Amino acid sequence: MPADQSTPLAPATDRSTPVSEQERAFSAVNTAFGSLGRVCMALDADFRILYASDLLDTLLGPATATLARGNPVESLLGTELFGTDGPLRRALLAGEKREGWRAVLQAGGEPARLMSVSAAPLKHDRLGVCDVEARYLVVMRPADEATVEASGPIGGFGLIARSKAMGRVFKLIDTLQQSEATVLVTGDSGTGKEVMARIIHAHSPRRSGPFVAVNAAALPGELLESELFGHVRGAFTGAVRDRAGRFETANDGTLFLDEVGDVPLHLQVKLLRVLQEHSFERVGDSQPRRTNARIIAATNRNLRKLVADGLFREDLYYRLRVFPIDVPRLRDRREDIEPIARLLLGKAGARAGRALRFSPETLRALLSHPWPGNVRELENALEFAATVCQGQTVQPEDLPPEVLEGAGFGADHAPGVDRSPDTESRGAAPDLGPRRQGAPEQRGALLSALEAHRWNRLETARALGMSRSTLWRRMRAHGLE
Ligand SMILES: Nc1ncnc2c1ncn2[C@@H]1O[C@H](COP(=O)(O)OP(=O)(O)OP(=O)(O)O)[C@@H](O)[C@H]1O
Numbered sequence: 001m002p003a004d005q006s007t008p009l010a011p012a013t014d015r016s017t018p019v020s021e022q023e024r025a026f027s028a029v030n031t032a033f034g035s036l037g038r039v040c041m042a043l044d045a046d047f048r049i050l051y052a053s054d055l056l057d058t059l060l061g062p063a064t065a066t067l068a069r070g071n072p073v074e075s076l077l078g079t080e081l082f083g084t085d086g087p088l089r090r091a092l093l094a095g096e097k098r099e100g101w102r103a104v105l106q107a108g109g110e111p112a113r114l115m116s117v118s119a120a121p122l123k124h125d126r127l128g129v130c131d132v133e134a135r136y137l138v139v140m141r142p143a144d145e146a147t148v149e150a151s152g153p154i155g156g157f158g159l160i161a162r163s164k165a166m167g168r169v170f171k172l173i174d175t176l177q178q179s180e181a182t183v184l185v186t187g188d189s190g191t192g193k194e195v196m197a198r199i200i201h202a203h204s205p206r207r208s209g210p211f212v213a214v215n216a217a218a219l220p221g222e223l224l225e226s227e228l229f230g231h232v233r234g235a236f237t238g239a240v241r242d243r244a245g246r247f248e249t250a251n252d253g254t255l256f257l258d259e260v261g262d263v264p265l266h267l268q269v270k271l272l273r274v275l276q277e278h279s280f281e282r283v284g285d286s287q288p289r290r291t292n293a294r295i296i297a298a299t300n301r302n303l304r305k306l307v308a309d310g311l312f313r314e315d316l317y318y319r320l321r322v323f324p325i326d327v328p329r330l331r332d333r334r335e336d337i338e339p340i341a342r343l344l345l346g347k348a349g350a351r352a353g354r355a356l357r358f359s360p361e362t363l364r365a366l367l368s369h370p371w372p373g374n375v376r377e378l379e380n381a382l383e384f385a386a387t388v389c390q391g392q393t394v395q396p397e398d399l400p401p402e403v404l405e406g407a408g409f410g411a412d413h414a415p416g417v418d419r420s421p422d423t424e425s426r427g428a429a430p431d432l433g434p435r436r437q438g439a440p441e442q443r444g445a446l447l448s449a450l451e452a453h454r455w456n457r458l459e460t461a462r463a464l465g466m467s468r469s470t471l472w473r474r475m476r477a478h479g480l481e
């Protein structure tokens, strides 16, 4: 948090002169926004607070609004958004508005409040009652943490789930709490197998021991063997000293054997021996060693079929699936999509400094997409949306194109087809919408515009007469990130 964020407010300029017409105008605005639970502030050209609504006093203590006057906006909202290089200051200087950014509101020793902040250059009114010095308007509301919490852990174990299918998984995990049995977690890619494995460990009698993960698909056979069982000096080129394997590191804890379907046949024998006898040898060594590591294995492959094809040992298969848990695909538990999406949007938003929410149409799109990549795909889609979305509400076109297509949303929502009237009205701007021009031409035009502006997105967007989010979407659509 920036140092000056908690600086006590001092009345820098005395504006407590008799009530002027401007004050009355602001008072009306203040009351209107206040009735909606919004705090509103007017800033001058130097980003100093000219007016701040009384609601601030309710949030941060008596007289905050009065004391704030004349102080830089950073004194209340910190330098992250409004400092010299802050995104909101830059947007306002460029004449643009921004909505739904997260900021911590703080003054003096009062507890900080998380706010959703929107800011816009002020257009002057027809009657001229607005203070001519007021250049920018900042409107804030307490950030909707309640909605994140409401959609928070529902199923227990700190995980989100509303569906019966996941309810059954949680029951299984529950019955495992006192057990040290070997578990086989199966399920499609991205369904949450590793998350389950970690939860099982965290609720097991071994929770104070280590959780050691090895991905069998990530290492070639020889390396995997030494990774799992360790090696002695000179066992192979490069083995310059003795090294313990993961089975040893996982002693008193859990060894998570990810992608177990990818373990080559010759290692499957050794694995079976550890499971049966708890003993093994380091590579290049003849001394048997013992491990008491509990094994949780996972795979997205069909082990039964691998067994039938002679690629996976049947005895190992049965040894592993002492306690099988199958994590259902996201499309088979649609009730979970919305709560998980809300949680993940909250997280992605927080990382991007934003307080975001879904439009009903976006939720509809999320519910209609088949999610072949399951929760991981959903997570990535929302990370994308948090980057692309300029307002505080995520619209369908902020979602990645494949999600929109998967959800059956038509060309109106496709990225590159801009809803905003401003891009349509600027006739001079070249039309770079992927669906309106041949793809190579659009890409070429976009590329030369970017190069002409040294890849500065703000300048390029301005030159092309489009918003930065539109530019960003089109860059992505053409692989120009
Ligand atoms: N119920 C859930 N709530 C919130 N996030 C979840 C949930 N399930 C999974 N995730 C998130 O989804 C992502 C994928 O989960 P995980 O890595 O456990 O999947 P996986 O089944 O192991 O995938 P793969 O087969 O590709 O290895 C992770 O970032 C995880 O945090």
Ligand SMILES: [Mg+2]
Binding pocket: 193, 194, 258
């Ligand atoms: Mg995994």
